[in-house]
Amino acid sequence: MKRGRLDAPDTATSILDVAERLVQVRGFNGFSYANVAAELKITTAALHYHFAGKAELGEALIARYAARFAAALAGVESQSSDGLVRLHAYAGLYLDVLRERRMCLCGIMAAEYETLPDRMKDAIVRFFDDNETWLTRVLDQGREDGALRFTGPPSQTARTIVSCLEGAMLVARPYGDITRFETAASQLLSGLSSPSVKGARPRSEAKGVRRQRVPS
Amino acid sequence: MKRGRLDAPDTATSILDVAERLVQVRGFNGFSYANVAAELKITTAALHYHFAGKAELGEALIARYAARFAAALAGVESQSSDGLVRLHAYAGLYLDVLRERRMCLCGIMAAEYETLPDRMKDAIVRFFDDNETWLTRVLDQGREDGALRFTGPPSQTARTIVSCLEGAMLVARPYGDITRFETAASQLLSGLSSPSVKGARPRSEAKGVRRQRVPS
DNA sequence: GTCTATAACGAGATAGAC
DNA sequence: GTCTATCTCGTTATAGAC
Numbered sequence: 001m002k003r004g005r006l007d008a009p010d011t012a013t014s015i016l017d018v019a020e021r022l023v024q025v026r027g028f029n030g031f032s033y034a035n036v037a038a039e040l041k042i043t044t045a046a047l048h049y050h051f052a053g054k055a056e057l058g059e060a061l062i063a064r065y066a067a068r069f070a071a072a073l074a075g076v077e078s079q080s081s082d083g084l085v086r087l088h089a090y091a092g093l094y095l096d097v098l099r100e101r102r103m104c105l106c107g108i109m110a111a112e113y114e115t116l117p118d119r120m121k122d123a124i125v126r127f128f129d130d131n132e133t134w135l136t137r138v139l140d141q142g143r144e145d146g147a148l149r150f151t152g153p154p155s156q157t158a159r160t161i162v163s164c165l166e167g168a169m170l171v172a173r174p175y176g177d178i179t180r181f182e183t184a185a186s187q188l189l190s191g192l193s194s195p196s197v198k199g200a201r202p203r204s205e206a207k208g209v210r211r212q213r214v215p216s
Numbered sequence: 217m218k219r220g221r222l223d224a225p226d227t228a229t230s231i232l233d234v235a236e237r238l239v240q241v242r243g244f245n246g247f248s249y250a251n252v253a254a255e256l257k258i259t260t261a262a263l264h265y266h267f268a269g270k271a272e273l274g275e276a277l278i279a280r281y282a283a284r285f286a287a288a289l290a291g292v293e294s295q296s297s298d299g300l301v302r303l304h305a306y307a308g309l310y311l312d313v314l315r316e317r318r319m320c321l322c323g324i325m326a327a328e329y330e331t332l333p334d335r336m337k338d339a340i341v342r343f344f345d346d347n348e349t350w351l352t353r354v355l356d357q358g359r360e361d362g363a364l365r366f367t368g369p370p371s372q373t374a375r376t377i378v379s380c381l382e383g384a385m386l387v388a389r390p391y392g393d394i395t396r397f398e399t400a401a402s403q404l405l406s407g408l409s410s411p412s413v414k415g416a417r418p419r420s421e422a423k424g425v426r427r428q429r430v431p432s
Numbered sequence: 433g434t435c436t437a438t439a440a441c442g443a444g445a446t447a448g449a450c
Numbered sequence: 451g452t453c454t455a456t457c458t459c460g461t462t463a464t465a466g467a468c
Contacts, residue, residue, distance in 0.1 A: 011433075029245040030331040032461055046434050048463065103327065111319065111327035113390045115246040125390050152403075159387075160380075160400040167383015171375075174329045174341050184376040187368075191407045227451075248443055262452050264445065435468070443460080450453075 012050045014040055020061055024102035028058060028112050028120075055117040058109075062123040065105045066130065069093070073134045083142020084193055087161070090135070091185040094165045098178050107166040132158040139192075149194045157192070164188050228266045230256055236277055240318035244274060244328050244336075271333040274325075278339040281321045282346065285309070289350050299358020300409050303377070306351070307401040310381045314394050323382040348374040355408075365410045373408070380404050 009017070018039050022031035033044040033054065051057035076089040097104055106127040113121060135158035142148035150157050168184035225233070234255050238247035249260040249270065267273035292305040313320055322343040329337060351374035358364035366373050384400035 026331050027243070027245060027328050029243060030328060033463090034461070042433095043435060044462075045436080045464085049433060052463095054462075107386065108327050110386050110390050111324050112243050112246060115242050121390065128387060128390070156399050157403065159396055160384075160403045163384040163387045163396070163400045164376075164380040164404070165383065166386055167381065168376075168379040170323065170326050170382055170386060171344060171379045174326050174337065174344070180375055180379070183372050184379045187373065187376045188380070249445090250443070258451095259453060260444080261446080261454080265451060268445095270444070433468105435466100437465090437467100439462105439464075441461085441463100444458090446457080447455085448453100449455100450451105 011040075011042070011046070015047060015050055015057070016061060016064055019057055020065065020105065021100075021102065023058075023061060024097070024100075024105050024108060027108050029115055055120065058117065058120045059123060061105065062109070062120060062127065066123070066127045069127070070130065073131075077138070081145075083138055083145060083147035084189065086138050086142070087135075087148075087189050087192065088185075090138075090161075091165060091189065094169055095178065095181060095185070098169050098172060098181050101173070101176070103169055103173055104166060107169060110166070111170075128162060131162050135161055147194050148192050150192050161188065227256075227258070227262070231263060231266055231273070232277060232280055235273055236281065236321065237316075237318065239274075239277060240313070240316075240321050240324060243324050245331055271336065274333065274336045275339060277321065278325070278336060278343065282339070282343045285343070286346065289347075293354070297361075299354055299361060299363035300405065302354050302358070303351075303364075303405050303408065304401075306354075306377075307381060307405065310385055311394065311397060311401070314385050314388060314397050317389070317392070319385055319389055320382060323385060326382070327386075344378060347378050351377055363410050364408050366408050377404065 015036060018036050019031070022035055033047050037044045037047055047057075051060060072093050073090070076086055076093070079089065080086055094104065106124050109116060109120065109124050110128075113124065116124070132155065136155045139148060139150065139154035139157050143150065143154065165181075165185060165188075168181045168188075172178060172180040172184075231252060234252050235247070238251055249263050253260045253263055263273075267276060288309050289306070292302055292309070295305065296302055310320065322340050325332060325336065325340050326344075329340065332340070348371065352371045355364060355366070355370035355373050359366065359370065381401060381404075384397045384404075388394060388396040388400075
């Protein structure tokens, strides 16, 4: 996104890259313009040229993250029509983030929600809404297909999936142990697998889940 | 705790009360000594008398929160020997926190983990460890009793429960909607109920769960 | 676009009087 | 125990030169 020839990233993109990582690791209230500027070896004044204030930078971060996530969801959908495979691929998106020792950008901001500017608040809720909308569709179709089994409205299960995956990331990070996330995700999704509910694989990767990489 | 006659709270306790709420709503990096002092109408210098620095205050907050939680767990265990009832009561502890529009103290600090002093980091991991230890015992016994059904090691399911409940709180708060938490918790626990796995109640409160109140 | 310089503020902390 | 006064530092932000 926004590259000159030879793939040299422009300044605005570099700023977003650095700020994104800082937020995902330290939180929105845990980083400063000075941190970003130091890493890029520019001044904070230059930062203000590209992003008027921290609020604007935050909005841009969420917008880019949400767009990238949406693209990844489309990719997941295009790679398999099997509901369970899609759900595992969805969990894989979270896992890819966790592998870089990061929290979901919107998950960590959800923790700081009360301290955020209004426009960032709105954008975060929209992110979760979009995820749940996508999941709802996948769940609904998966149950129609007979690939998934669950009771109640798909939107409700969608919310549960988002909540559990965000929580699994949140708790896994202090332990520095991604297997914590993996087992929680497997256990969660195994409860949705179709044919056998009782014999559903509680651990192990299950199936041949082609994980989808979030485009950087 | 730590009261004079007539139940007048001493200063240290009042500080902890105010700081606790501020952290649970705004995060550890989202509040300041000035915020606490203003609310108590004392100066920050007085705060420093009781708690040398923000790190020490943070440690005290976690210690008190963890102790209170441990007491609540003992209470849950004493009120029912049924595994499923105990698990619902456990989820009820989280719900009580969420009702006050707060996040779990250690959950919100988990999000800010990388920015915290080492001793706070350790205390947070210990909190999760203690919760998982307790849950592991309840799960193990519940399965022995035939009250619970799940596959794999109880410790793994314990981790999943903690993760999902923390995540359900995290996501429910931006929506200001506790039913989001309730449905996620119900769905999670219904998958552990013993006799019918397929007909397990997906919504509704299920059973007569006497919720356990965390002593203030 | 990026810099220097600086303003304006808030946060965490300490000394010493009362 | 609590205060006033003060200090130092970091953070966000702006003006204006290059």
